Amino acid sequence: MGGLHCILLLLFHLIAPLPSLAVAPRRRIPAVIVFGDSTVDAGNNNYIATVAKADFPPYGRDFPGGRATGRFCNGRLATDLISEALGLPPSIPAYLDPAYTIEDFARGVCFASAATGFDTATSDFLSVIPLWQEVEFFKEYRQRLTAYVGKKKAAYIVREAVYIVSIGTNDFIENYYSPVGMRRWEFTVEEYVDFVVGLACDFFRDIYRVGARKISFPGLSPFGCLPSERTTNPKTKGACVEEYNRVAQDFNGKLQAAMRRLCAELPGIKLRFAPLYDLFLDATQNPSRYGFENANRGCCGTGKFETSIACNEWTPLTCEDADKFAFWDSIHPSERFNRFFANQTLRTSLAEFI
Numbered sequence: 001m002g003g004l005h006c007i008l009l010l011l012f013h014l015i016a017p018l019p020s021l022a023v024a025p026r027r028r029i030p031a032v033i034v035f036g037d038s039t040v041d042a043g044n045n046n047y048i049a050t051v052a053k054a055d056f057p058p059y060g061r062d063f064p065g066g067r068a069t070g071r072f073c074n075g076r077l078a079t080d081l082i083s084e085a086l087g088l089p090p091s092i093p094a095y096l097d098p099a100y101t102i103e104d105f106a107r108g109v110c111f112a113s114a115a116t117g118f119d120t121a122t123s124d125f126l127s128v129i130p131l132w133q134e135v136e137f138f139k140e141y142r143q144r145l146t147a148y149v150g151k152k153k154a155a156y157i158v159r160e161a162v163y164i165v166s167i168g169t170n171d172f173i174e175n176y177y178s179p180v181g182m183r184r185w186e187f188t189v190e191e192y193v194d195f196v197v198g199l200a201c202d203f204f205r206d207i208y209r210v211g212a213r214k215i216s217f218p219g220l221s222p223f224g225c226l227p228s229e230r231t232t233n234p235k236t237k238g239a240c241v242e243e244y245n246r247v248a249q250d251f252n253g254k255l256q257a258a259m260r261r262l263c264a265e266l267p268g269i270k271l272r273f274a275p276l277y278d279l280f281l282d283a284t285q286n287p288s289r290y291g292f293e294n295a296n297r298g299c300c301g302t303g304k305f306e307t308s309i310a311c312n313e314w315t316p317l318t319c320e321d322a323d324k325f326a327f328w329d330s331i332h333p334s335e336r337f338n339r340f341f342a343n344q345t346l347r348t349s350l351a352e353f354i
Helices: 003-015 078-085 120-125 131-149 151-160 169-176 189-210 227-231 242-265 277-285 335-347
Strands: 032-036 108-110 162-166 214-217 270-273 294-298 325-327
Touching: 032 078, 032 131, 078 162, 078 335, 120 131, 120 169, 131 151, 131 189, 169 189, 169 242, 189 214, 189 242, 227 294, 242 270, 242 277, 277 294, 277 335, 325 335
Parallel strands: 032 108, 032 162, 162 214, 214 270, 294 325
Antiparallel strands: none
16 A cells, blocks of 8 residues: 555544544435445345345344344444444334335435346346336335425435445455356456446436435455455465456446536536445454454454345344454344445545535
């Protein structure tokens, strides 16, 4: 890492040694609207026929009330924490959850589905909600919102809401690099990166047409450093898979260039990149800087491979204090790690909106 990067990281830790989320918005954000995968799914997968679920213990053990909501975490997600910091509800409801109504969704709603991707072929693997269906839910949501608050106010909410999108990793670990994935027979990895970037642009245009304007997207994390990938690294067990990280960097660079072009193409859009890659990478390589004791495995079970149905109340060895772990299971961040992501997003891609 360069000297400037190290200095910036040091300043970050001096400013925020603890992941506090005290934010006083200068302007009122009416709602937070979420698209994506398991990193932000608030429980939509609870209501579809798929094995990609997290609606059972020990998931949610640190969520208010100690209940499993379908979030792939011990507690709240970064999107929940961002909502709270913006003066909105402390958790964002899943659109398919019948316990909530349009009155709740008017202040925040999540359309995300665990195990999905930009590529519809990715969502087919575990029969989850494809991204195009998330967009259809968004269209339906706007219609319901209009019926609830009227056309003018609905247009205001949709226009002034903050949109958080977190998706793309599954297109590679679940699809392209999977032993059963077919995309690697159709594309080189460079071609597939370009293909997925094109799909991302199509998605941003789609939600823009419905009314989205203030959009934050973090790109891909260094997914080669996920515990699940480090455990199965065929070259060096326990080390990050550097090929995967290079792919993530390539994707992020091309996606940022495409986002700049979209900002020139689509009047009024504010499509901003949330720089989380370096934060994620540094935390996995230097966990003690962030107050973590472990970042190479998850809290649940052995932490090497357990996620979803493999992380359950009968799984032995689950840690007592998830705050000591960067990861809750072998793929998903702990609530404490999510706080760092939320802070970084608020300070970067969302800063001009609040």
